[in-house]
Amino acid sequence: MILAVETSFDETAIALVEAGSGRALDHLYSSSAELHERFGGVVPELAARAHLTNLPPIARALKEKHSFNKIELVAATAGPGLPGCLLAGVGFARGLALGLSVPYSPINHLEGHLLSPFMEGSIYRQEGRNEQGEPMGAEEIPFPHLGLIVSGGHTELVMAEEVGNYRVLGRTRDDAVGELLDKLGNHLGLGYPAGAKLERLAHEFLASHQRLEEALESHPLPVPMRQVAGLDFSFSGLKTAAVRMVERRGMERVKEELPAFAAALLAACFLSLVERTRLALREHPVAVVGISGGVARNQILREMIARRLLEEGTVREVRFPSPRLCIDNATMVGYAAWLRRHTGRLLEDRDIIPRWRLEEL
Amino acid sequence: MGTTRPVFTTSSAEETRRLGKLIGQRISSPIEIDLIGPLGVGKTVLAKGIAQGLGIDPDRVISPTYLVMECHQGRLPLIHLDLYRLRKRSDLLLLGLEGEELEGAVVVIEWAERIPLELGLPRLEVRMSPTDEGKVRIEFLAADERAEEIMIGLTEEACQPPA
Numbered sequence: 001m002i003l004a005v006e007t008s009f010d011e012t013a014i015a016l017v018e019a020g021s022g023r024a025l026d027h028l029y030s031s032s033a034e035l036h037e038r039f040g041g042v043v044p045e046l047a048a049r050a051h052l053t054n055l056p057p058i059a060r061a062l063k064e065k066h067s068f069n070k071i072e073l074v075a076a077t078a079g080p081g082l083p084g085c086l087l088a089g090v091g092f093a094r095g096l097a098l099g100l101s102v103p104y105s106p107i108n109h110l111e112g113h114l115l116s117p118f119m120e121g122s123i124y125r126q127e128g129r130n131e132q133g134e135p136m137g138a139e140e141i142p143f144p145h146l147g148l149i150v151s152g153g154h155t156e157l158v159m160a161e162e163v164g165n166y167r168v169l170g171r172t173r174d175d176a177v178g179e180l181l182d183k184l185g186n187h188l189g190l191g192y193p194a195g196a197k198l199e200r201l202a203h204e205f206l207a208s209h210q211r212l213e214e215a216l217e218s219h220p221l222p223v224p225m226r227q228v229a230g231l232d233f234s235f236s237g238l239k240t241a242a243v244r245m246v247e248r249r250g251m252e253r254v255k256e257e258l259p260a261f262a263a264a265l266l267a268a269c270f271l272s273l274v275e276r277t278r279l280a281l282r283e284h285p286v287a288v289v290g291i292s293g294g295v296a297r298n299q300i301l302r303e304m305i306a307r308r309l310l311e312e313g314t315v316r317e318v319r320f321p322s323p324r325l326c327i328d329n330a331t332m333v334g335y336a337a338w339l340r341r342h343t344g345r346l347l348e349d350r351d352i353i354p355r356w357r358l359e360e361l
Numbered sequence: 362m363g364t365t366r367p368v369f370t371t372s373s374a375e376e377t378r379r380l381g382k383l384i385g386q387r388i389s390s391p392i393e394i395d396l397i398g399p400l401g402v403g404k405t406v407l408a409k410g411i412a413q414g415l416g417i418d419p420d421r422v423i424s425p426t427y428l429v430m431e432c433h434q435g436r437l438p439l440i441h442l443d444l445y446r447l448r449k450r451s452d453l454l455l456l457g458l459e460g461e462e463l464e465g466a467v468v469v470i471e472w473a474e475r476i477p478l479e480l481g482l483p484r485l486e487v488r489m490s491p492t493d494e495g496k497v498r499i500e501f502l503a504a505d506e507r508a509e510e511i512m513i514g515l516t517e518e519a520c521q522p523p524a
Contacts, residue, residue: 009427082428153427174405175424183426183445187400236405236424237374243401244495354428 001025001066002073002341003096004334005055007089008081008109009153011327012054014062017334019072019341022135024120024331028061030054051088059096071100073346075337078106079356080153086352094349105337105346110358112332114147114158114166117290117319119335124306124318132319135335138163138343142288148277150301151293151328152178152193155233155273157280158358160290164345166358169280170231177269178295180235184242184265188251188258199298201262212300213271215263219245224272231280238268270301274308285314297326367512369499370492377403377497378410378419385414387511388437391465393482395473398489403497404471407487411469412439425471438466444475483507 006013006029013029030050076093079086090106097104119135147158147166155172175183178195185194205215224238242265246254254261277289289309295301306318325332340346353360371377384394394411396404409419415435425431425443433439440463463480470478473486484504492498503509 080428172423173420174409176427179424179426183400232420236401240374240401240403243399244491247491355431 001070002075002334002337003062003068003071003093004107004330004337005074005076005089005093006109006112006328006330006333007051007055007085007092008077008079009085009328010050011329012051012058012089013328013330014055014058015330015334016062016066017331017338019070019338022119022137022335022338022342024135024334026062026066027329027331028058029329030058048082048084048088051085055088055092059092068100071102073097073102073337073341074100074104075107075333076104077109077112077333078350079353080109081352081354083352083354086354090352103346104349105340106350107333107336107340107347108356108358108361109328109333110149110154110156110356111164111166111361112336113149113151113154113292114160114290114358115141115163115336115339116292116321116325116332117147119321119325119332121319121321121325122302124302124310124320125316126310135338138339141339144284144286145288145290146277146280146284146286148273148289148291148296148305149293150177150273150291150295152176152182152295154293155235156358157231157276159284159286163339163343164361166361168357168359169284170233170276172233172235174234174236175239177233177235177273178293180239180269181265181295184239187243187246188254188261195295195298198262198266199300201259202266202300204259205263206300209263212263212267212304215260216267218257219261219264221245221264221268223268223275225276226272231276231283233272233276235269235272238265238272266298266300270304273301274305277305277309278312281309281312281314285312287314287316288319289315289317290319292321292326294327296320297323367501367515369501369517371403371497371499372495374403374406377406377499378413380499381407381410381412382414383410383515384511385411387515388415388467390507391437391463391467391482392508392511393468393470393478393480393484395484395486396469396471396489397474397487399491402489402491404489407489407499408441408469408471411467412441415439415467440466440468441471442468443471445472447476450476450478485511 002017015027016025074097076089143162149156155176157170159167182193186192190197409422412422413419417433417435431441485508486502488500
């Protein structure tokens with residue numbers, strides 16, 4: 001089996017992946033979300049310390065259930081992420097590999113997200129939706145495919161040519177989409193992170209409305225990048241417009257209409273994601289789109305983007321990872337390591353790379 | 362302590378970026394620039410402009426909130442920090458931000474009021490606030506002469522787009 005470690009940001013996680021099939025065997029993580037809720041923000045220092053504290057007991061707990069003698073490879077996220085956090089996980093993984101006399105290999109966190117829709121999750125097709133169980137091998141993954149990574153730190157459109165060969169078509173010029181939602185949520189007093197709370201509020205709006213976009217009538221917010229060519233994203237203009245709307249209308253009134261405000265905010269964000277992805281597909285027509293990252297957990301986004309992308313003539317299926325593979329996790333790191341191992345593309349041990357871009361792989 | 366406190370009013374993100382670019386062009390030695398103002402006021406936009414004035418592609422200057430620090434190489438190195446997520450000075454240790462990396466650099470800090478870093482550089486404080494007319498008021502407080510020099514002769518007209 002393959003043991004994978006993920007500590008790039010605020011989640012300490014270790015996962016075991018079967019070396020033969022790439023199937024997820026087991027995983028454990030200690031989310032520091034409770035910590036963050038109390039302190040009102042993500043705290044890198046505390047998180048990095050937490051990684052050091054969390055890793056040994058998580059590994060011990062897994063060791064009680066699985067024989068570590070069967071580990072053939074240890075992998076860890078070596079970037080992108082916060083240096084202190086990355087060092088904690090990579091140091092632990094290197095030590096473990098040395099102790100077990102097995103190789104250690106670094107993995108790019110974004111590659112983990114990018115490939116996660118092919119491990120397990122939901123597939124949307126013209127004829128309907130199927131749940132998918134088994135992870136796909138490198139030869140089964142439909143290359144080339146288009147990846148859209150949407151999270152708190154990243155918003156990227158990526159053409160995946162094959163395992164390890166990625167071309168970034170567009171990325172955010174300012175805020176990531178998840179960052180915008182978290183910051184606005186925090187501004188509205190919903191706590192941090194706020195993505196799940198905004199989604200619940202938008203569902204309240206949808207209980208009495210047909211479509212999310214209807215919220216833009218009472219709460220007109222600009223859909224980013226409509227007038228800008230190319231495939232980059234931008235969310236800071238929308239952030240400013242939303243903050244200005246709160247100022248103009250007053251926080252009291254906005255809070256009374258929070259479901260509509262949340263729905264409008266999500267509509268503006270998601271329409272931008274849909275429109276950029278459709279544009280990418282027109283320039284680079286492919287049959288499969290994989291959407292990953294923490295924001296891909298959002299069920300409203302899943303339904304909206306799948307429906308609209310399937311209207312594109314070329315698109316056969318739109319895939320999403322299961323929710324537990326959307327958030328930062330070690331299972332996706334193990335799966336990427338498994339795919340690389342099977343294609344002879346394991347990376348040599350190297351130092352952490354806090355700003356490791358996908359095209360630098 | 363300098364005495365000039367120039368105030369500018371920008372009407373769009375484009376004007377804010379232009380103002381930043383003019384400031385960036387005037388920087389010739391290491392300095393700390395603290396950007397202070399509420400969510401969505403345009404701190405990253407101003408930082409993009411400063412980067413552009415230092416010869417850096419502004420499209421590569423993204424919000425550093427997530428990774429806390431982004432580094433760019435222009436006429437002078439630019440270290441772009443965002444303290445939104447940090448609680449105390451020692452949090453910065455995890456970024457690997459040490460003395461030698463700061464040497465010779467322009468350090469632009471968003472949400473700078475959260476933790477005074479006391480980097481020992483000339484310091485220009487920039488206070489940004491939205492006005493009732495939907496514009497942004499940008500006030501500069503030069504903490505010393507070297508910071509003050511950057512602002513000398515900079516006029517509001519310079520930020521307007523050419524007619």
